[in-house]
Amino acid sequence: MALVVTARPQTSAELSESAQQQRNRFDRAWWSALAAISSGVLLLAWQAVRYGNWVVDDAGITFAYARSVADGAGPVLQPGADPVEGFSDPTWLSVLVVGKWLHLFDHGALFGISDLVLYPKAIALLCCAGILVTCYLAARRVSRWPAMVTFVTGVVLAAIPSFVIWCFSGLENSLFALAACVLAVHLFLAVLDQRLWTPSVAITAGVIAAFAALTRPDGLIYLAAYPLVSVILVRRTAWLTASRHVLYSVVGFAIPFGAYLLWRITEFGRLVANTAVAKNQAMPTVHDLTRAGDLVTYAGAPAVIAAVGVVGLALATPSTWRNGVVALLVPLTLAMIAYCVLRADWMAQFRFATPVWALAAFVVVISAAQVLDRLRTRGRVLVAVTLVATLVPSGVALADSAASYRSDSDVPLCWIALRFGRYFNGYADILGLRQGTLLAPDMGGSSLTSRLRLIDMGGLADAQIADIYAGKGNTTLADYVFEDRKPTFVHTHGVWLDSGLTADPRMARDYYLIQQSQNPASPDEDWVRKDAVRDQRQLQQLLDYSSDVLPHLLSDFQKAGECGTTLRPGQTIPH
Numbered sequence: 328m329a330l331v332v333t334a335r336p337q338t339s340a341e342l343s344e345s346a347q348q349q350r351n352r353f354d355r356a357w358w359s360a361l362a363a364i365s366s367g368v369l370l371l372a373w374q375a376v377r378y379g380n381w382v383v384d385d386a387g388i389t390f391a392y393a394r395s396v397a398d399g400a401g402p403v404l405q406p407g408a409d410p411v412e413g414f415s416d417p418t419w420l421s422v423l424v425v426g427k428w429l430h431l432f433d434h435g436a437l438f439g440i441s442d443l444v445l446y447p448k449a450i451a452l453l454c455c456a457g458i459l460v461t462c463y464l465a466a467r468r469v470s471r472w473p474a475m476v477t478f479v480t481g482v483v484l485a486a487i488p489s490f491v492i493w494c495f496s497g498l499e500n501s502l503f504a505l506a507a508c509v510l511a512v513h514l515f516l517a518v519l520d521q522r523l524w525t526p527s528v529a530i531t532a533g534v535i536a537a538f539a540a541l542t543r544p545d546g547l548i549y550l551a552a553y554p555l556v557s558v559i560l561v562r563r564t565a566w567l568t569a570s571r572h573v574l575y576s577v578v579g580f581a582i583p584f585g586a587y588l589l590w591r592i593t594e595f596g597r598l599v600a601n602t603a604v605a606k607n608q609a610m611p612t613v614h615d616l617t618r619a620g621d622l623v624t625y626a627g628a629p630a631v632i633a634a635v636g637v638v639g640l641a642l643a644t645p646s647t648w649r650n651g652v653v654a655l656l657v658p659l660t661l662a663m664i665a666y667c668v669l670r671a672d673w674m675a676q677f678r679f680a681t682p683v684w685a686l687a688a689f690v691v692v693i694s695a696a697q698v699l700d701r702l703r704t705r706g707r708v709l710v711a712v713t714l715v716a717t718l719v720p721s722g723v724a725l726a727d728s729a730a731s732y733r734s735d736s737d738v739p740l741c742w743i744a745l746r747f748g749r750y751f752n753g754y755a756d757i758l759g760l761r762q763g764t765l766l767a768p769d770m771g772g773s774s775l776t777s778r779l780r781l782i783d784m785g786g787l788a789d790a791q792i793a794d795i796y797a798g799k800g801n802t803t804l805a806d807y808v809f810e811d812r813k814p815t816f817v818h819t820h821g822v823w824l825d826s827g828l829t830a831d832p833r834m835a836r837d838y839y840l841i842q843q844s845q846n847p848a849s850p851d852e853d854w855v856r857k858d859a860v861r862d863q864r865q866l867q868q869l870l871d872y873s874s875d876v877l878p879h880l881l882s883d884f885q886k887a888g889e890c891g892t893t894l895r896p897g898q899t900i901p902h
Contacts, residue, residue, distance in 0.1 A: 617667075
């Protein structure tokens with residue numbers, strides 16, 4: 328006769344104690360997660376504050392469009408201008424429009440700081456918090472130390488100037504990096520839960536990819552994330568199922584992105600943003616992939632080698648974790664490819680690499696946690712010492728890079744608002760102009776402060792000039808400027824002096840030179856149309872204004888907060 332042993336039922340007191348223990352564990356986990364995320368966010372905020380109130384001028388273009396949309400003028404650079412898609416970040420534009428509607432953006436000061444500075448930086452900080460939240464959600468599934476993984480990821484990101492600078496530049500980088508991380512973690516968790524080939528996962532992946540593509544044009548590459556993960560992980564017997572769900576992801580992408588594309592064609596008459604036409608992106612080549620070496624050099628070759636080694640060790644043992652990390656590596660690889668094939672940017676600190684840093688930091692840190700978890704004490708010490716030894720030189724170099732950028736950052740919005748907005752408003756006031764036009768290459772601060780109709784020499788907000796740069800125009804830049812537009816004022820500087828406009832004989836024929844920089848390191852010129860000047864006395868007033876105001880105009884133009892708390896068309900510089 329078999330002996331049957333039955334478990335003694337738990338008493339109500341034991342059940343209550345067990346429930347209390349579970350609640351205590353949950354509370355500890357919640358508080359540790361909150362502490363890790365908050366600490367990482369505070370580190371990022373501290374690093375961002377070290378760059379002061381700096382906002383890059385390119386951000387001001389989207390600011391101006393947000394102002395126009397929120398005020399009911401439509402998607403235009405200035406009220407009354409022709410609709411041109413001079414922005415490439417519709418989702419970020421929407422965030423700014425909502426901020427203006429809520430009186431949090433473009434209304435004045437918040438806590439004594441211009442809301443043109445504070446609001447986009449606050450949103451960037453929230454996006455960085457979102458990145459760390461996604462890290463924690465992934466780490467808690469595979470690591471015994473999810474809070475530590477999250478905190479260290481925050482430390483690594485705070486130590487990378489490229490990530491901090493461009494997340495808090497006023498541009499869409501932080502939102503773009505968040506979208507890439509959300510997609511990566513969405514796929515990672517789906518693989519761990521063996522739910523990759525379900526309609527909800529597939530469609531959500533497509534929707535997130537569409538969001539990324541509407542945040543930056545290169546976000547279009549993330550449409551390939553779900554299909555690539557599926558191809559890598561699918562078994563022979565599941566090809567049909569995987570193929571069907573890839574189609575679901577494409578549909579999830581196509582509906583929101585297609586809706587915006589239809590609106591773009593209807594509103595602007597273009598299949599792609601005008602910014603893409605103006606930049607005239609060439610077809611990518613295999614040679615473009617060598618640009619990844621720039622990021623390796625920036626981060627430090629020893630640190631990158633150590634990071635690759637850690638990820639390789641983490642992948643060495645077959646497991647569900649290994650399949651999951653594939654779902655993280657695919658978006659990271661796509662982010663690297665997008666960086667490599669994009670046309671090189673004139674701005675410093677690798678503006679297009681923001682999602683690369685976010686994804687790479689998390690992959691390396693969570694892989695290191697996996698490796699350390701498998702090793703005994705001696706092995707852990709060896710790995711930790713190796714990582715520290717390779718990271719310290721990189722940390723020192725990155726700190727020097729950050730200090731260098733703080734002393735010589737890319738063109739601040741505030742400087743452009745003063746130099747091309749308020750300063751040229753002063754010219755217009757001397758001439759008594761009710762209407763006038765300004766041809767200049769920097770549209771951010773200009774569009775927020777100029778009362779003149781702007782003509783974008785860079786072509787981002789001018790469809791005709793964009794077509795000329797793309798080789799699709801039926802005229803030349805000089806003919807378009809001198810024969811068609813005939814701007815009241817022309818400003819050129821730096822590389823724009825090579826556009827051929829100032830060397831064209833029509834410039835001397837039709838314009839007076841009223842300002843020319845004597846600094847060979849930063850040449851620039853201001854011109855005024857002759858038929859806009861009444862007489863020699865008025866011309867002398869323009870020359871006197873230039874010689875009196877410009878030398879004292881924000882001599883240290885990196886102090887980006889010195890243009891006041893509000894930027895409005897018609898503002899001038901007291902003199």
